[in-house]
Amino acid sequence: MxxxxxxxxxxxxxxxxxxxxxxxxxxxxxxxxxxxxxxxxxxxxxxxxxxxxxxxxxxxxxxxxxxxxxxxxxxxxxxxxxxxxxxxxxxxxxxxxxxxxxxxxxxxxxxxxxxxxxxxxxxxxxxxxxxxxxxxxxxxxxxxxxxxxxxxxxRRVRSGYHSIKEVVKKSIHIIEELYDRREMVTGVPTHFRDLDKLTAGFQASDLIIIAGRPSMGKTAFALNIARNSAVESRVPVGVFSLEMSKEQLAMRLLCAEARVNSQKIRSGFLSQDDCAKLITAAGQFNDVPIVIDDTPAISTLELRAKARRMKADMDVGMIMVDYLQLMRGRTGIDHREQEISEISRSLKALAKELNIPVVALSQLNRKVEERSDKRPILSDLRESGAIEQ
The missing domain is CATH 1.10.860.10 (DNAb Helicase; Chain A)
Incomplete structure (x- = not known):
């Protein structure tokens, strides 16, 4: 000193x-x-x-x-x-x-x-x-x-302990509110009936992993959840797309909303009816609370900083990351599995900090295809590390 x-x-x-x-x-x-x-x-x-x-x-x-x-x-x-x-x-x-x-x-x-x-x-x-x-x-x-x-x-922000009396009192208050509402969904609704029945909606402070092999529909499924939450429930959603550009995501959303085959857009062979449907769908997204960030290979620190700004600017209610293995951890981590573990812990900490669900897409490794039983298990997560936990 x-x-x-x-x-x-x-x-x-x-x-x-x-x-x-x-x-x-x-x-x-x-x-x-x-x-x-x-x-x-x-x-x-x-x-x-x-x-x-x-x-x-x-x-x-x-x-x-x-x-x-x-x-x-x-x-x-x-x-x-x-x-x-x-x-x-x-x-x-x-x-x-x-x-x-x-x-x-x-x-x-x-x-x-x-x-x-x-x-x-x-x-x-x-x-x-x-x-x-x-x-x-x-x-x-x-x-x-x-x-x-x-x-x-x-280091400065440390959570102190609380007496069980204090915690139980707050828990009873939450239970009373749930009883008064008597709703099947208490978190952010996905509007997929069976999923909402299992989860009661995506809960605040949870890190949710959606995993699958490449080209199995992870992004489409996640976008449908984002669309449903933002359009049907007016929950602001922040989407971090590391694989696709913001224009590609927007086209996927438009095709799904207009019920137009995306292959027609890629080839340019659209009918007048298709064009009319897409224009109508585009108008419906004018006031939908979805924001997209397509920064490639975004770091955990950069993502957290941007998510905090989304929370301050629009009170974002859910974050989606597509996908986890394309993120960068802190510099100086040699092993990829350690880096993925650090990334997953950072996303969980972000969910707790902002008190919102964070949905991260993840790849499954090839082992699932080599088994006769194709049902995935936790160890099938690629570079799983802390993701399994």
């Missing part, structure tokens, strides 16, 4: 009093440590000596040992670190100076916030150096920049 200060000519964001209060509060009452550990990992402390003291406290906690002024001093002494952190006198001063041992969580949040600001300064400097250095493609720089920024945001 001293190097950062020297480089910038300024003292980086920090709050030494908050750091001292976290440590002093724990030394007085170790009951505040679990709350601090929900916020801090240890590297958030600006002063190196404070990091060493907190690490010693963590080590005692992991051993289920008593944590107080005496035991922490003894542990640091055994590691020949006591004098380097200021000796027993400094630790005693921490315990004496803390305003209130009951406010450790609040002090820890201050320490964490200052650490995030310092990390942002550091990341900004790194991004600047990448831009000046050259040698990297702009997409690679953007991907790396998004990765480090999102990692900061994800």
């Amino acid at each position: 001293d190097a950062m200060a020297a480089e910038l000519g300024k003292v980086p964001p920090q709050q030494l009093e908050a750091e001292q209060s976290v440590l002093g509060g724990i030394l007085l009452d170790s009951g505040g440590l679990p709350a601090a550990l929900e916020v801090l990992k240890g590297d958030e402390f600006y002063r190196d000596t404070h990091r060493v003291i907190f690490q010693a406290i963590q080590e005692l906690f992991e051993r289920n040992a008593t944590i107080d002024l005496l035991t922490v001093c003894d542990h640091l002494g055994q590691k020949n670190l006591l004098e380097s952190v200021g000796g027993a006198a400094y630790l005693a001063s921490l315990a004496e100076a803390v305003p209130s041992a009951s406010n450790v969580a609040a002090y820890a949040r201050i320490v964490s916030d200052k650490a995030v600001l310092r990390r942002l300064i550091q990341v900004s400097a790194e991004i600047t150096s990448w831009c000046y250095a050259g040698g990297k493609k702009i997409d690679e720089i953007l991907d790396q920049a998004e990765t480090v920024i999102f990692s900061l945001a994800e």
Whole structure:
């Protein structure tokens, strides 16, 4: 941190009093440590000596040992670190100076916030150096920049625990609402009767995988679901098409709506009746809440950023990805199966974050065709990894 200060000519964001209060509060009452550990990992402390003291406290906690002024001093002494952190006198001063041992969580949040600001300064400097250095493609720089920024945001946002009383109360409220509505479909309707009967609609925060071999109708089926949800139920749908262009998808939607053979469009042999049907179908899509992004080989970070914007702009109610194996994961992943696993986890996290269903199309491998029983099983998912879960 001293190097950062020297480089910038300024003292980086920090709050030494908050750091001292976290440590002093724990030394007085170790009951505040679990709350601090929900916020801090240890590297958030600006002063190196404070990091060493907190690490010693963590080590005692992991051993289920008593944590107080005496035991922490003894542990640091055994590691020949006591004098380097200021000796027993400094630790005693921490315990004496803390305003209130009951406010450790609040002090820890201050320490964490200052650490995030310092990390942002550091990341900004790194991004600047990448831009000046050259040698990297702009997409690679953007991907790396998004990765480090999102990692900061994800680390900061942590879900706390909730009492079963609180969770049950909310669950009863949901059950009462469902009872009052008494509807077969409680999620996003697909308007495929048997599918809606099985799923009660696609539920918020779910990642749904639609899998099949190439040219078996995955895209057509997914587009029908998107069309039905948007047209019949007015649910805004975002479609990420990695295989087909937006024009190809639009033609498929028009052909399905107008009930015109797509082969006629490709060949140009359309009757006047066909043209009239297509024009009528096009008019019906004027106010349908479907948006299409056909960025090829889109990365998980780019897709998440665009999905967030869709949520902000049009309150998107469902996301579709066609198809999963054409996406890119984070840079630096060597094995394709690991990359697909990372992509599927990212899509599941997106579904939870936006609280909407995310539908991802996936390829099946050739094994399904080699068996006498052609019914697919989970292990038939190509580069399955975490998709099976």
